[in-house]
Amino acid sequence: MRGIMKALIIKNNKLEYTDVPTPSIGSNEVLVKVSACGISDKDIDNIRAAGNDGVIAGSEFVGTVVKSGNPKYEDMIGRRVAVISYNTCKGCEYCRNNHVNLCENIKQIGSRTGWGKREFYPGAMAQFCQVWADHCYPLSDKLSDEEAALMEPMALGLAAVRKAASITAEDTLVIGAGTVGLSIAQHLKLQGARRVFVIDITGKCKDAIKQLGGLIAIDASQSNAAEIIRNNIGESGCRSVFDTIGTCETQNWAHNALAIKGEMITTVTNTDTLPYKLMYFSGERSVTNIITPQYKDMYDTLRLLEAGKIMAKPLIEAVYPMEDYKEAFQHKLQMAAGNDAKIVIKI
Numbered sequence: 548m549r550g551i552m553k554a555l556i557i558k559n560n561k562l563e564y565t566d567v568p569t570p571s572i573g574s575n576e577v578l579v580k581v582s583a584c585g586i587s588d589k590d591i592d593n594i595r596a597a598g599n600d601g602v603i604a605g606s607e608f609v610g611t612v613v614k615s616g617n618p619k620y621e622d623m624i625g626r627r628v629a630v631i632s633y634n635t636c637k638g639c640e641y642c643r644n645n646h647v648n649l650c651e652n653i654k655q656i657g658s659r660t661g662w663g664k665r666e667f668y669p670g671a672m673a674q675f676c677q678v679w680a681d682h683c684y685p686l687s688d689k690l691s692d693e694e695a696a697l698m699e700p701m702a703l704g705l706a707a708v709r710k711a712a713s714i715t716a717e718d719t720l721v722i723g724a725g726t727v728g729l730s731i732a733q734h735l736k737l738q739g740a741r742r743v744f745v746i747d748i749t750g751k752c753k754d755a756i757k758q759l760g761g762l763i764a765i766d767a768s769q770s771n772a773a774e775i776i777r778n779n780i781g782e783s784g785c786r787s788v789f790d791t792i793g794t795c796e797t798q799n800w801a802h803n804a805l806a807i808k809g810e811m812i813t814t815v816t817n818t819d820t821l822p823y824k825l826m827y828f829s830g831e832r833s834v835t836n837i838i839t840p841q842y843k844d845m846y847d848t849l850r851l852l853e854a855g856k857i858m859a860k861p862l863i864e865a866v867y868p869m870e871d872y873k874e875a876f877q878h879k880l881q882m883a884a885g886n887d888a889k890i891v892i893k894i
């Protein structure tokens with residue numbers, strides 16, 4: 548007989564803290580006892596969107612393997628692991644061509660995507676979550692559960708930086724000082740950028756920027772923000788500009804800061820209509836987008852975190868126990884865009 552566990556489940560566009568069956572596992576899966584899970588923008592979107600009843604929230608998580616669906620994975624039992632929350636079909640054109648992050652038939656933990664019709668959809672804001680065994684990365688004691696739970700959003704930062712053609716000795720700009728923005732900034736510094744400017748949209752991220760060190764903060768909470776940005780960066784502009792916010796205003800800042808051979812890399816998508824002029828792309832300026840990191844980005848992020856080359860702690864805003872989920876989600880919603888430091892749920 549299957550047991551019962553506590554979980555945060557979406558019902559009628561709200562979260563419910565309730566009992567659900569403990570998940571069963573397949574032969575390529577392990578059961579993870581979840582210890583920490585970050586709140587992501589995807590969780591907020593899923594709660595707001597129609598038709599997500601039965602989805603257990605949460606995809607950015609860490610836990611301990613307690614059961615294996617296959618003798619092959621039994622040595623993982625007892626290991627603390629960070630988890631890659633999506634899996635791919637391994638058959639589509641992108642999977643076959645080493646672009647698994649673009650898979651057309653993705654399965655995503657913490658959402659309905661790829662699971663067909665079910666009563667409950669796998670998610671990590673729960674005591675247990677079933678996970679593909681080869682998507683669990685063992686952790687060393689150097690990282691706390693809360694820090695390691697930031698692997699996925701921080702890996703997006705690394706993936707974005709890897710999109711840039713040239714970093715070493717170049718001037719760079721990051722718009723937004725949230726989890727992804729400050730991950731990008733750390734990777735830019737690590738890869739030898741000449742200067743790393745970080746636009747703090749709300750003017751409230753000073754402490755985090757200071758703790759990371761070596762970054763040049765631009766406070767954009769003032770009315771003449773565009774002028775302040777231009778004066779800081781100078782006329783020649785930045786070789787790489789990263790927009791982690793994606794509004795008309797931030798896109799304009801990005802274009803204005805872009806060097807003649809610069810590339811703009813965005814880490815968000817939305818349905819906003821942006822007022823582009825073709826001259827924004829004059830010279831050899833370009834724009835590209837990335838929202839899902841590759842497996843290697845995740846692995847490398849974890850190794851860099853363990854080595855202390857990048858830091859997760861300054862990006863964590865608060866930690867709440869699962870039963871205080873209402874306060875945790877309220878806290879997340881109160882943070883203005885651009886100050887979306889991580890809220891972590893402890894389980």
Ligand SMILES: [Zn+2]
Binds near residue numbers: 637641
């Ligand atoms: Zn695929």
